[in-house]
Amino acid sequence: MRFTDGYWQLLPGMTVLRPKVVEQVEVGDGRVRLHCPTGPLRHRGDTLNRPVVTVTLTSPAEGVLGVRIEHFTGLRPRHPEFELVTDPEVATSVEQDEQTLTFTSGPLSARVGLGGEWGMDFLADGRVLTSSTPRSIGLVTDGEGRHHVHEQLTIGVGEHLFGLGERFGPFVRNGQSVDTWNADGGTSSDQAYKNVPFYLSDRGYGVFVAHPERVGFEVGTEVVSRTQFSVEGQHLQYYVVAGPTPADVLRRYTRLTGRPAAVPDWSFGLWLSTSFTTEYDEATVTSFIDGMRERELPLSVFHFDCFWMRQFHWCDFVWDPATFPDPPGMLARLREKGLRVSAWINPYIAQRSELFAEGAENGYLLRTTEGDVWQWDMWQAGMGLVDFTNPDAVEWYTSKLKTLLDQGVDAFKTDFGERIPTEGVRWHDGSDPQRMHNWYAQLYNQAVHELLERQRGKDQAVLFARSATAGGQRFPVHWGGDCESTFVSMAESLRGGLSLGLSGFGYWSHDIGGFEGTPDPTVFKRWVAFGLLSSHSRLHGSSSYRVPWAFDEEAVDVTRRFTRLKMSLMPYLSRLAREAQTDGLPMMRAMVLQYPHDKAAVTVDTQYMLGDDVLVAPVFDADGWADYYLPAGTWTHLLTGEKRQGPGWHREQYGNDSLPVFVRPGAVLPRGAVLDRPDYDHVDGLTLEVRELADGEQAVVDVPTGEDAARWVLTRTGGALTVTARGTQQPWRVVVLGAGGEPVAEASATGAAATTLTWPPA
Template sequence: MRFTDGFWLMREGVRASYATEIRDLRVDDDRFTAYAAVKRVAARGDTLNTPLITVECFSPAAGVIGVRTTHHAGKARRGPDFALSADDATAPSGTTRRDGAVTELTSGPLTLRMDGDGPWGITFLDGDGKRLTRVDPKGTAFATTPDGVHHMIAQLALDVGENVYGLGERFTPYVKNGQTVDIWQADGGTSSELAYKNIPFYLSSRGYGVFVNHPGKVSFEVGSESVGQVQFSVEDQSIEYYVVAGPTPKDVLTRYTALTGRPALPPAWSFGLWLTTSFCTSYDEETVTSFVDGMAERGIPLSVFHFDCFWMREYQWSDFLWDPDVFPDPEGMLARLKERGLRVSMWINPYIAQKSALFAEGAEHGYLVRRANGDIWQWDLWQPGMALVDFTNPAARAWYDDKLRALLDQGVDCFKTDFGERIPTDVVWHDGSDPERMHNYYAQIYNRTVFELLERERGAGEAVLFARSATAGGQQFPVHWGGDCFASFTAMAESLRGGLSLSLSGFGFWSHDIGGFEGTPDPAVFKRWLAFGLLSSHSRLHGNVSYRVPWEFGEEAVDVARKFTLLKHRLMPYLYGVAAEAHRTGVPMMRPMLAEFPGDPASRTLDRQYMLGPDLLVAPVFTEDGEVEYYVPEGTWTSLLTGERVTGPAWRHETHGFDSLPLLVRDGAVLPWGADDQRPDGDWLDGLTLRVFGSGAGGTTVTVPDLTGDPAAVFRVVRDGAGVHVTAEGTDRAYRVSVEASGAAGEGTGAVAVA
């Protein structure tokens, strides 16, 4: 929200008070609190009839420093609050130091410095003493607007050339400078400033991140109200934010996800191709079987089949009962799909239509959200008389679980947790939560409820969602997809921007609707999107009013779908290792170029390409004629598809057929390459090939995971003038691996026995 009218004036009716000078300071070993007057105090009388701002500085974890500024501390805290994982309280993360008027709090490689002699301000320094950012004299404040609403305001300075990223899955420009961003869940598609996944966390190109610890609406002005500041404000009496140290973007994300939660590791089968019924199309078991048969006949391996909304009866979403007129034998149908090696996904949402039998049941037991007068909250948007499950009620969560458990007992494997954004604020929650804070946070308890059910019923390593809404911490319950996009090249590009922003907001896994959701894509759009989608962490064919089976778009689309599905399966020993890294460290699978090359200025604005793990550069093609422009960072790279070697740093202009795109392997990489191209979850050590890229001498350690993400084998690959040498450790299994060396001495292919 904006409060000023240019540099000199306030907007009409706005009254603001700014921290001006420290009047008292209380320092403990691991934290300190400053009491700041909002005007200069020249005499004792100046202390009367004027507020103080309380500024608390502390560290919840190494490399993270929190600042909490408060006007009136007596406001009741109704929740909800983000669940943060702090370090062991018996071992403080921060230490304080005083030197005259200067007070410092240091935590790992991060220091907060406050100087009591000069104008009000706070400086954040890295481990080398270099300034990362600062709070300027007007950077700590509160304000009231003409309608009497109280806002707490904080500002952190932007340096020259500094870029800001993240703030959730945002489809607006990738670099957020100059934008106003409201952290407020909305079902707005992918073509506006509205977002399904709003995360009050941003990452700076200067090597730090900022997390605003407030689950409700947070308004960011990113170099937009004051062009040299990132301003964030909340309608509250207190605001709390954390500066997260780097120095690299990966370091920032590792520390941030340690605080807010690391993503679970999705099962390996979920990385294969998903095919859905689409939304409003007509389908029954015969249709489903024809799709599955058609994929098999055309040699396109399928891993998951998804039933979208109309598996239930019209006007009765959600009652979790199959439409008997369309699916008279659901258990038999699911068994037949399982016999073909498929997993099954079902569409659900947290809404209960009035026509559903569950409406009366939920109303009777108090499981539905109510207004202050006791009425059940309802409207006709989406479903007639729609109500909302109150997941703050433990009994309601158990009731919802029971309905889903019946589907799991029938053979369902996972759920697409759709919606969760249109959450009312004129209601009363069972646990007394603040409705404004619950609006964004509802997505967290909704997805957590379903994910934890899957963990209990299927096992921790088997739980996976296809979720649309999320808030901070939602990365713990993967996978998330990009919502409703148009079937166009423009929407394809905006979807990638959203995914890159989400990746820099701490989310390890991300997907999108191949071909776009709204409308029917031109065959060129569909074929280009296939290559992009099958080089994403998760890959799903889905649409709205038309089917997304490849043969609907011509035989060439079938060939493209087959080629990139088989390629993804061959890459699975590499991809699942990257997935396990995301689970352990919080570093995402699909990485903006900034994440891998933070020291390269050209990487800081790239939003039409990405790294898939540390070694694969992917540049989707967004044109029908195949023209693509992309950037190659420093070094020698090899096309995985053609073997061509290119050298950077350089911009490349190329033309690709529909069965191709820029897919480059980093020099020095060793890709573990699976022999089985028919499934994503096979025995990767059976027939494994180690593909060595690069001509320089040196060694690379390659870990091939098992299906739990733990190491199955570790290989040490050494390149020297005599060729390539491989040793193995960490396994008592005897097997053979092949080595393919590209650009190395002794270039060629050979089999190496490894015991």
């Protein structure tokens, strides 16, 4: 929200109070409290009729500093609050003299001036990261008597800010006004399904505004040299998160807000959907699955979208008997074909559903302030909304899903959750309606994910969720929502996914080919390559099927090639998934995350790193032209073995069966022996592919094996490459690849062993 008219004047009707000086400091209980009058104190009379801003500094975890700005402190608490993982034993220190007070946690310090105007610098290793200036904090009252609190933190010269959730517009947030308010706006607007009040700087820090309600961000807009964030009310709570690198910031931020859960290996395979409004029954489903098998297209999951239920009955979780007369038998038959099954759901209960009356009678649906069930006709006629703040409603809702799990369903697509009313409603537990708007998605996805954990096991639980907020990364996977079937929308989807990854989410997917409309065959084939080099891969559309042969025979070949490629990469992808769980790093990484000091790389939003070793640049051009940037070193094309030198931009033309996908200099890529499914023993028959390893360099390859990991250490010394393995009993081999991708040297071993091969001469 904006409060000023230019730099000097306020908008009409606005009044603002700002801290002028620090009048008193209180230190104790691991916190510092600063009392800051809003005017100068020249004599005792100035303490009368003088509002005071209270600023409290805390540290919930090492390297994280909390700042709470308050006006009136007697208001009753509003909930829900974000669920933070704090460390009660975190070590902090306070240093104070006449001029400054410094509060430190780990590498991060807040330095407050005591001898003059208000000012607070955030420093790491003696370097100022960002600052709160004399005009940064404001207690604002607007013309209607509403109160707001804002903070403005400085933006340095050449600094770029990222994040704020899954946003589909310009990747760099500088110059944007963003309200964190979940909305069903598609991928072609400035609205977002997943709003996260956290931004990340390429200077090596992040800022998390701990308010589930609407937070207004003015990123270099209200004041071009500052990021302003504001909320309505009498207090503002935010946290500054230390680096020094963007990856370190994400590690700390996700330790605070929660790390992504593990997802099963089978979820990394190809998902095929019925699509949304298409006609289908078991015969249609079977024809799709058999068609995939006949064409040797590996398929792992089949997804039933909305119309598996009867029209006007969503959601009653009852299979439409006209099209699916024998659900348990059908699901058993799909399981016999080696498939997992996903079913579409949402948290809205149509009036014609038998569950509506049941939920209304028992208080399981959201009520109005007058005590009626809240209803409207959007989406489903007369629908109500499950009240997940009521534990009995959670039990009731998940009991219906348990029936589906007992029938043979494996996963749920938790659609919607954004259209949550804020006016004239009362939640069961008294939650503030403004705060519940975004938080609803968290409760919804948590209820379903925890059911899957109980029924299927923690390592087998997986969602396909659309809406989320901070902390939602704990309940993966999330997909990008409703995109159009165009190259432009494909690019905007990628921007959204990279932005979400910089907001703490480890996994992400999108509708291959686009959702709205039917893609041109070229768009489909290009999107297939992108989709199968993403964390999770799903063929899904709105009014048309997404089976590859519906486009042309080349689409079948392209789908086969990239599905098999992804299956072969599972030893590598499983390690990236483990890093998402343990470190909070996304599998699909914006260039800034891996190369924060490469000024040419940090703002690139048309490519990404799939983990730390593989660069992917989807093709967004009908004629196959691709522009991509390579950081320093000699990069090797994964499919052809061709070499390209960085740093620098390259422009090349690619056929539909290829794209710029390069292996990082010095990386050793582990490849699996199975090409038709993702859930196999990733170590058995493993091949270590060596492309570029300089004399004297060493590479380490880890492949998860249950709770542990097998490890290979490769060292090149002159003309010899020595490889040692531990943590495995399986056979494996190492291959040095030549300029055309062909093996030029190789050796084999079994289990924890060592082998040496001759490095081929230049």
